[in-house]
Amino acid sequence: MKRFTGFIKKEFYHIFRDTRSLFILFGMPIAQVMLFGFAITNEINNVDIAFFDKSKDVTTQEIINKISASKYFTNKQIIKNDKEIETVFKKGKVKAVLIFDKDFSEKLTKENKTTVQIITDATDPNTANTINNYLSSILKNYQLVINHQIKHSPQINPETRLIYNPELKSVFTFVPGVMTVILMLVxxxxTSISITREKEMGTMEILLVSPIKPFQVILGKVFPYIFLSVINAVVIVLLSIFIFKMPVEGSLFLLGFESVLFIINALSLGILISTISSTQQTAMMISLMGLMLPVILLSGFIFPISSMPFPLQVISHIIPAKWFIIIIKAIMLKGVGLSFIWKETLIILFMTLIFITISIKKYKIRLE
Incomplete structure (x- = not known):
């Protein structure tokens, strides 16, 4: 019995000495609970909206202030004409626009009835529905307040209009998201197992003594997978168009260019993982655990990023998938050009250069 007790104590000592085991035992569950607890939500917070106030009277200003003061919405800007509505939606920041009729207050007083038009970006159907419900609820609450103050009962009728996905087809949201997840993870x-495979098979020594420069090894590892991943992307796009009837309102050439850029980004990230991993199993674990959860939860694929706590919103900025989902939705559903998505494109390009640079430096260290 003493031997058995001693053996158990030895195992405890081994576990507590191994920081990686402690991280898996305690760190991963805590991280997953925190991610799922804060990221998975159907509520909305701090959603950017815009107002087109044709009336500019006291009543409309009160409504704008009431909506802006809520925790659910942020007054992003005031629109001055009809042409600006399409522009703000294509930029992707604003998720809804409220349009107040001309002589809003006068109609409410004399005719006891007026209209507020709510235009919502429906590229994400669930978020669009939630935004409409929240805005309608705020308008109804305001209506109840003024009904208590005056004898007659004026009515504010919200008229909702959904753009880019008026039928609220969820497949229009999931196809870009699934395409992003597949391209990133695959x-x-x-590539994450490419260099580690060389180490395990014993062929790394050949590369180390060969005249091939580090950047040539990195590019040589990435290039074949670019071709294979492009085929993957083409198959996904064709399936989405012909099977799921996904529209492509924008340029196919731009869609192809952005997809290739994202593929190179994902491959360079895989190479980076490969250079810092000692075995194929370690590289695979880092790829699965380190990429799958952030890509699904923090990219805006399923849950709106604006509703997450501020620290998670900051972390989401370093997730390449977030920027690619914005790009692909903008091209396929909104039909925008490079002038509207240049910032997201530059971010992905910058991340790619960082991943490749770090990979080359890590490989150089192994050469010394």
Whole structure:
């Protein structure tokens, strides 16, 4: 019995000495609970909206202030004409626009009835529905307040209009998201085991003594997978168009360019993982655990990023998938050009250069 007790104590000592085991035992569950607890939500917070106030009277200003004061919405800007509505939606920041009729207050007083038009970006159907419900609720609450103050009962009728996805087809949201997840995970996993495979098979020594420069090894590892991943992307796009009837309102050439850029980004991230991993199993674990949860939860694929706590919103900025989902939705559903998505494109390009640079430096260290 003493031997058995001693053996158990030895195992405890081994576990507590191994920081990686402690991280898996305690760190991963805590991280997952925090991510799922804060990221998975159907509520909305701090959603950017805009107002087109044709009346500019006291009543409309009160409504604007009431909506802006709520925790659910942020007054992003005041629109001055009809042409600006399409522009703000294509930029992707604003999720809804409220349009107040001309002589809003006068109609409410004399005719006891007026209209507020709510135009919502329906590229994300669930968020669009939630935004409409929240805005309608705030308008109804305001209506109840003024009904108590005066004898007659004026009515504010919200008229909702959904753009880019008026039928609220969820497939229009999931196809870009699934395409992003597949390209990121498959591309990163394929390349993450490339250099570690060389180490395990004993062929790394050949590369170390060869005249091939580090950047040539990195590019040589990435290039074949670019071709294979592009085929993957083409198959996904064709399936989405012909099977799921996904529209492509924008340029197919721009869609192809952005997809190739994202593929190179994912492959370079996989190479980076490969250079810092000692075994294929370690590289695979990092690719799966380190990429899958952030890509699904923090990219805006399923849950709106604006509703997450501020620290998670900051972390989401370093997730390449977030920027690619914005790009692909903008091209396929909104039909925008590069002038509207240049910032997201530059971010992905910058991340790619960082991943490749770090990979080359890590490989150089192994050469010394």
């Amino acid at each position: 591309s990163a996993m394929m």
